Amino acid sequence: GENVGLHLPTLSVQEGDNSIINCAYSNSASDYFIWYKQESGKGPQFIIDIRSNMDKRQGQRVTVLLNKTVKHLSLQIAATQPGDSAVYFCAETRYSGGYQKVTFGTGTKLQVIP
């Protein structure tokens, strides 16, 4: 759901390890789920999306898993690098009434320890 003024949880990971960032959603009618990365001082950037009828999608070093039974989404980053340090937001989209609205989750701050 939408973040309303909550401070970001932080995940600290050693460089080279795999990172798993989790997100819970509430809307069963969502069409797509998306992960965004926001580096300090910049706007969010699209990483990867997954259609609601899929349960896994892989990109370059990233994998998104969708568990509709428990309404859970995760982003896995393989071999985490210092450049992966950022805030990661999950988002859901739903096409309704002629519009597709994107709703963001709370966000997780990923800190990579060199």
Place this chain on the structure above:
Amino acid sequence: NAGVMQNPRHLVRRRGQEARLRCSPMKGHSHVYWYRQLPEEGLKFMVYLQKENIIDESGMPKERFSAEFPKEGPSILRIQQVVRGDSAAYFCASSNPYRGNTEAFFGQGTRLTVV
């Protein structure tokens, strides 16, 4: 994404002044979102606009804030009589939902400081 242009990047206003934030969406995009972000916090939805139409303004404060997306020109987020609590980063994103493309492209944001 460099395609969505927001200006200014930084804006300083005194309490009581007006702030105007501009967002030019990516070419071909007909929908614009505005979000507000405080330091170390997430993105708070404010308003969702189509050209000449406000689709969802459920996140907009009832007073002092307004948004528009005219047929020609950028989308404008307007904050009247700014207060210190309005200091934040304001992000705009654009999309073209009619193509079934889910991706919303973000601008670099406008950082508003009220002194």
